[in-house]
Amino acid sequence: MQNIFMNLEHVRAFAAAVDEGTVEGAGFVLGITASAASQRIRALESRLGQVLIRRTNPITVTEAGTAVLRYARQVELLESEAMDRLHGIAADAPEGALRDPGVRREPTVLRIGVNADSLATWFRPVFAEVADWDDVVIRLDVVDQDKAVPLLTSGEVLGTITSAEVSGYGTQVRHLGSMRYLAVATRELLAKFGFDPESPTPAEVDLATLPMVNFGRDDDLQLNFLARRGIATVPPMSVVPSSAEFAAAVAAGVGWGMIPVMQLEGIDADLVPITADPAVDVPLYWHHWTLASDKLARLTEALGRAAEHMR
Template sequence: MQTDQLRALLAVVDGGTFEAAARRLHVTPSAVSQRIKALEHSLGQVVVRRGLPCEPTPAGEVLVRLARQQHLLEQEARAALEESAAPRELAVAVNADSLASWFRPILHEFAGWEGVVLRLHVEDEGHSHELLRAGTVLGAVTSNPVPVQGCSVERIGGMRYLPVATPELRDRFTRGRTVDWARMPVLRFNEHDEVQAGVLARHGVEREAMPPTHRIPSSEAFAEAVRAGLGWGALPQAQCAEELERGSLVRLGTRDHVDVPLHWQSWRLRSPLVDRLTDAIRAAAPAQRRTRDSAGPAR
């Protein structure tokens, strides 16, 4: 595998076409095509699906990840030798609730890192795995403990979600000593959010009989919708603690909560920059909780 071949593959995948790759590399589309064909010939496998856009095959995904790792190491070497002032890129995937809460102090730490450019991808667990597999990101905060090939994984903590609502909404749907879970409007982050459905299932409300459900695909807007009384929702404990103390929000069911584990997956690569990022994430992540409760991916 030659460096110019791997760079051509990376440019094709990032640009989507051979023409875009040629512009990025300052060569002709024919030269890009020749490099890709030479790479495929040496491997005996197709690495790019020709289409609009061009996409890597499973074999191509492995090589794209290798190309990005190689590029990162080269950037670090040049920075150490002070040969280049080009910033090093850190591409990271993080779920929306983490970004809206405990991940924020890491942004302040990044502000003090010289020569580093942050590329954040806000994605759910399923897509973050695809980004890791394709080499688009070097690390991801995820609830999935199964490592992507070529990555290491470690448990870094967890987030506790509490089902909460405004007092007015709770009182409207109170039935005896409990709320009417089958009728009270509920919020959902997106199609992958199963946190509220898990709470409803424990109260005997099956998916086929879901109450009116609002879809709010933003952590900040989701919390604001709960505060507005649009419906009830499961919020991270840290995000609703002050409102619960003031009484502007109330907890639905004193024993109801959902604990979602958090894991950090990153390239299995000895890199000072990746190690520094991992240390920052370990320090900032919320404390782990010992619990048997789980409701799938964090938002």
């Protein structure tokens, strides 16, 4: 089979177009014309004999483009670290050696997938650590923990937090812990459906009719809670796609919802369990590329430390 080598400038143009959503945006961030960016992408497609992007607005990636995007992200990370090491070597070189200590290195972009509830709770100490890393910036994609793996396999992120235990090809997985959710509602809401607000113990209510709050189309937590109790119909449902606002909606009595225990502690509202067994434990795993990357390893350790406080 003939070896096919990809021009890295062409690969960068392709990745930039995916990031920015347009060829024009790619040209802007690369400091070239849109025409030059388009020519580089078409040259890469011609070289590979595959269409890599669909020229929609925004741009979407084909199956072949997914493989190239993952390659582009890995090259970007490893090249950045190699340049960091070379810069360090040059800075320590004897006087008169070829070096330019005044050159400012651009920080490495670490793209991460994270679910909204983690971002609102145990993940936050990671920001304090990243603030001390002058060689790194992070970009987060917020995605439900059940739907996060495709971000990694497509190359959109270098690592993602997910409830899936099994890792894919070329990736590693680390168990972070479990987030405990409780199905809760206000006493006022439950009183409308026959619940005694003064009762010290939770009572089963008619979950088929009790209003519910859902996070969004990818959130199956509430629906799975109902399904395990034999309820196939969807009750009156409000959608609030933000972790803090979701909890605020439940606290206001809009409907019942699954709220992380860590988040419940900060809510000033009289919330009570809606069933005798309201708890659901969601395991979380950190999936990341298998790369000899110091920065990726540093991020992995920071996540592990932050996750020690998960409950």
